[in-house]
Amino acid sequence: MIPFSSLYLLFSNLLGAVYRRGNLSFSKDGNSVISPVGNRISVFDLKNNKSETLPVSTAKNITCVGLSPDGNLAILVDEDGAALLISLITRAVLHHFHFHKPVASIRFSPDGRKFVVTKENVALMYHAPGRNREFNAFVLDKSYYGPYDETTCIDWTDDSKCFVVGSKDMSTWVFGAERWSNLIYYSLGGHKDIMVGCFFEKDSLDLYTVSQDGTLCVWESDTELDGLVLRKTRLPAERGEEEERGEGEENEPRGEVIRGKGERPKEKEGTKNVRYKQRSKHFFNKEGDFNNLTAAAFHKPTHILVTGFASGIFHLHELPEFNLIHSLSISDQRIATVSMNSSGDWIGFGCSGLGQLLVWEWQSESYVFKQQGHFNNMAALAYSPDGQYIATGGDDGKVKVWNMTSGLCFVTFTEHTSSVTNVTFTSRGFVIVSASLDGTVRAFDLHRYRNFRTFTSPRPAQFSSLAVDPSGDLVSAGAQDSFEVFIWSMQTGRLLEVLGGHEGPVSCLCFSPVQSILASASWDKTVRLWDMMDSWQTKETLRLTSDGLAVSYRPDGQELAVATLDGEISFWSPQSANQTGSISGRHDLKMGRKETEKITSKQSAKGKSFTSLCYSADGESILAGGQSKFVCIYNIREQILMKKFEISCNLSLDAMEEFLDRRKMTEFGSLALVDEGVGDGDGVELSLPGVRKGDMSSRHFKPEIRVSSLRFSPTGRSWAATSTEGLLTYSLDGALVFDPYDLDLDVTPASVRRQLRQAKWAAAIVLAFRLNETALTQEVLEAVPHHQITVVCGSLPDVYVEKLLGFIASALERCGHLQFYLSWSQSLLTQHGQKLKTRWVLVECGRVHLSLCPVTVWNVVVFICLCVLCSCDWNMYTIRYAVALSKQKGVKRTAGDALCDKDESEDSEVMSEDSLEETDMLV
Template identity: 60%
Template sequence: MKFAYRFSNLLGTVYKNGNLNFTPDGNSIISPVGNRLTVFDLKNNKSETLPIEGKENICHVTLSPDGYTMIAVTDDGEAMLCSLISKSILGMHHFHRPIHCVQFSPNGKKFAVTRENMVDIFHAPGRTREFNPFTIYKKFHGAYDETTCIDWTSDSSAICVGSKDMNTRVYGAEKFTNLIVFTLGGHKGAIVGSFFVTNSLNVLTVSDDCKASFWESDTELKDLELSQVGATDKPAKKKSGKMNKKGVDMVKYERIEKQKLRSGSVRMTCAVFHKANNLLVTGYNDGGFLLNEMPGFNLIHSLSISDQSVKSVDINLTGDWIGVACSQQGQLLVWEWQSESYVMKQQGHFNNMTCLEYSPDGQNVVTGGDDGKVKVWNTNSGFCFITFNEHLSGISGVSFSQNGQVVVSCSLDGTVRAFDLNRYRNFRTFTSPRPVQFSCLALDPSGEIVCAGGQDSFEIFVWSMQTGRLLEVLTGHQGPISCLSFSSSRAMLASASWDKTVKIWDVFESKGSKETIHLLTDVLSLTFRPDGQELAVSTLNAQISFWNPYTAVQTGSVEGRHDLGYSRKDTDKVTAKKLSEGKYFNTLCYSADGKCILAGGQSKNICIYSVADQILMKKFEISCNRSFDGMEEYLDRRKMTEWGSLALVDAGEGDQDGVTLNLPGVKKGDLSSRHFKPEVRVACVRFSPTGRAFSATTTEGLLIYSLDHNLVFDPFELEMDITPANIRKTLHNENFSKALMLSFRLNEQNLVEEVIENIPVKDIDVICQNLPNVYIDKLLNFIATQIESSAHIQFYLIWLQCLLMQHGPQLKQRSQSLMATLRSLQKNVTRKYEDISKICDHNKYNLQFIQVLSQTCQIEGKRKRKTNLKDITKQTSDNESEDDSVNESEADINMALEEQSESDSNTEFFIP
């Protein structure tokens, strides 16, 4: 098994904080997700999380006009210059202050940053050859409070800056003689947005008290006068507000319209103005957003997405799609206002994610969270396509049935529910005789038996999936049940408990436990190997032990305390090394071949261990986001005061957002009115059935890591004479079997594809018959990969059919070792079948219409031919009397043709 797993995507969280940004083409929207960025492709219905990670949460994002570069700023003022082509960080700059807004100029030559009460203008990176990509051009002062928003004129000659001091200031980006700075007042609240109107100096301003003002300038953009180079005269105070001492008319503004957009105590939180269509979109703290047409403030639409505050709005290039985001609910939607329909509507878990499970074919992932929601995500598109809200409390366990059509979940509300993925409904609810908080869940391989463990009753409840009737109550544990797992080979159930025991049950034969395994500390998690011949158990002392489930004999153990790493929270008063004694693994998962085990717990690290060697193979760090608690190993002396750490000092601001001291007992989510800093941890890890990816539910969301085979050179039994040239020579000599085996030994993806696709179809059957077993496995794995992306579907299906027909019994005997490959084949063939079925369904009615049309044309043609035949028959009798004259005319015509041919034969032609 290879360990070249890399971060692939982030699911479960669609928006957290910051501003939305449509790409210049208007087909994609960029959403900040913690310290990462997710791009939602609205045209192809896909999402991708960029492999760009900040040290803290990203608060603002801006794109260059060409869409090639992007600047992302974190909460602590660190700016990252990123390339959307290579998806990498090109440069970094630290402002050392919180940044409210960043925006590129329309010509792409500069960008402006609002910092404290100042505005900084930088040269845009990439436009000039500079060692430092962030080269400052100008600084503007004048605001009495923090600057909040910024906008450029259409020709990038001036900027307008809004501030919390209720004023908007217009600055000249260049040195103009008739424009230095002009202040626009009249508002009674902090400025939320200030915007220039297209091709003019007219300004639209909106404030958080829901009021908007329209300001008209007496000067056109073309009338701005650049000052001469080397001029030292500074403009004097304006006389009557019109002229400077040189007699130059200064730019003057006049408010021509003022409007109250909404009444009551509602506050405006965000605004965006589409200059081409004169559309103003505003968001409010009650979850509503308005669409107004300017300059008359005509209300077009008024909608509400939730009862929580709208954090950010944006509008695409054409003005058709509006993006709206809500951070408290983790909600993001794109609305097409003309057709009044949703282009995209996604919502993640707005609280901690607790569990996950892959579908048997690996196409879908189901997740459960503390918010009581069960969500099913498509791993290919990254979108959630169904959410079940029937549970009333946090989800503690989820599972798929064997056919992948049923999702079962257990919750702390005392119910176990089964959901149908075809009709999207809750078709079965399992309950206990008395209320019990269920902490774990397990389904037997056939999908007929459902088991759930109690957190407060220490019992295991067994139900029938078909009837929903309670079949058995298994007792014997003396502590809360922490985990359940069914064996895939026999009807054997293993249960783990805080009473330091693991019990093996035979659910169908006897009521009592068959075996009891005693351990030194509380048992937190367990799992069977895919073949059911081994049991892995995780305990409170950070050890993973391996047992034979039939004899209850320990076969090995792994010490994982040091692999979890050292970390401390801001409020901890002891060292990270001392705190590591309390860390442990709370989730385990075997790989598809059973050779490795994946473990995660109260740490930012995920570990992969080799079961045979009992050593650590690789460790993954899930995040470097310092906005999470438990990321630092050492105490930050800069946060120490004479009263102790800043995290332990209550600033006395009551329930303001700035207080970092959380209320006692609050450990999950923002359940109090005070600010809460989430702790980094891994709640659940699972390998994909195909073995090419694994997922982890973390504080950040659902992280997916996948293998990238294109970057790994991994030959098999390589020799000196096995080269691409020799393989192509063997293929040219039509020695197809040898060329195929040599290409697999070199293990170059493009070369294997070239060899296979040059083999004639008539020789496939013979080659499959004589292929050794080791190459059969490699060929199956290659075909599974190619079916996913290749256009030659029928060709590879012929290969697959020949392999399965001729080597079916052997493959069945080795099914456990080939489980990952077979799952991958099932997944990709099913996906291709669904895609082709959709195309056929779409074209079915067109083909029926064409068929009916062709039949109608044939009938019409036959009718016309019959009519013409009748007419010809009628005319024949009339023409019999004229035959003599016709014969004479035909003789004259033949004579004329003979004369013409003789003259042509005597003519000479020149051919150059």
């Protein structure tokens, strides 16, 4: 049975999807960008090159994100108007709220005390949540009416006194956040299309407005911000027509209501109202090639306006002169959102059509960050042998390789011309093999990032399955149209054998880990075992109860698991060809009802099944997923369900709910069958019947939730699955899971600290690892004197050496005691390195799992070494630049000073080279 702690696998990260829809936001320091991905948000650290998906999710896809000025709070709003207030420090949900209508934009005031939400044709201003605990964190202050159509964009003045709202009725409204006597509201026109952006000038009431047809208007105010006069408090009976109090929809309090009108407010005695005049008007589409302007952002300190267009081009202009600084095409699809960081150096772009996220540094004209997920659904995944990389193949014909440490894609192979159906790594981990429906099987080299082998069949065939033998010398692929299995040599690239015998498409292939036997599952209700030593003759034929969909060998090769179309998982003995057990998992799938289905979910579940299987490292459990939002872990011996993971709760996907809303059911069918509009598209097209992949030939559709592939990590601490949402990873969280090792009654934190006070360092470390608490282990290690490290490492039992190396690898990433932990790793590898190497060889022969802690330590040290070298080089070149600059300015320097500088520069170069050599020797 798998360890008890393995059942506490928690959501870790979402890969393969970097942007879906909504607005991008930069953190306060400008080094991180927050991107909405479906019903979750991902934080990309641009400095450290890492990504993290927060463990919070909304009911539907997120449409807008509001970030507080201090960067501690964020408000997430989904398609229906349901909002979550989350803390970016604790990653926890603080408050739930519902606006009851879709929200187009949300923006905090610069002082962080209020925020404005645009909903339909009204702008709602709320008091921002404070530090005190409140039952209702969102308190409505004022409701602003004026536009006749939906509001689209918001901006605040720098002192939070006023805000501006753009609308689809081609008007712009300036409202006062306080009770100003000379500015209640002001309406601006001048445009012929939908408003995309409206921005205040820095420390001014001057405005810039941008519309969808590519028109920029510059508005000048006759009043400064200091000229706003606060109105005296009046009794309710004395309120004018512009102000009232009341209740909104569903008896919701609306606070103070301000209603804007077509004419300007009347001026009071002794007070002159704020007035605007149009100073200039500029056009983006000057060449005659009309291009819709889809996104805009303005950086107030540098007066730079960034505009994105539907053709994937963006422009940089300096305002108010409208001087073009830069123009570049970054995508083939429309730019959905634009954002700038606090310094104005980096610009973030999001393209929802291709799922692209880009960060551009406009001064150096280079990419800081560039990521793109699979355009269509992911079809397959594979872990590298060391568990550091994941290769994915998608319906867009691309093979991507993801780094599990950073969560980012570092190479994409685009040689396939059709959907990729399967991917796998060779045993050494340096080669990726992929099969595709274009009739080719390709091998990619991860050293040179190139396609060095292409395997084809004598007759064109669509390959639906793939397997590589444990030695990495043989490549096999199954065809779904010719029902044959092809065997190639990796060394020569030649076709060795064509195996015939199946009467249906070959759905899955798997090599035995310990024998030269290939298992193939097919839709003809059989699994065939092919013996390589016997000229690839059929050794056994296993008769199934239904079509075979997936097959997997146990790690020791003594058992075979097969998933069939009737929802069952059967277990077979490869030696005797007898069935040893079965699990009926149809009731565990619990598939929901699609909106277009005319039968109930109970009837629909009869046609659902598992499509992917994977054994755990110990072979006691099996992971199964398929046409459902659930991934199940079964115990094979007891044949029971141990854990069921719900990979998504996003109601924007289809088949999520068991029962449909009866209010949408009519005598002519469900209202979901009506193609309602285009959203952000440019036209309406009818859905083609039978289309199940791609964009469905419709601008409005809901993708169906399903799991296409899943795998356990070689380290045993995580598993990954490709689904409609993307590449989901679940792993053990050491900070949340209490996972003791060899626990006893006398193993307590008090006893650990007692051993520390008695200077029994080795015993204290052993007890700390038996409790397996990260904070306590770090406290014990950092209490050991530096001169005692060698002695302690020599007295540690072998079983704790590997645990200590793993802890050091994680501590090096988060702690600043670099030399201290490097001394620990040096002593451990010096005294126990030969034992670890010998054990590695024994493990490779016996096929037993081994933690790859030395490799992890090596990767962390190399990364730190590169960072230090970059800093040293930067300092050295900066000093040289300062010296050269001083010479140009005519500063007199003696020859002795110049000679000393030259000697120091040479010494610094020698020191940097020596430090690199010492680091390599140390590791």
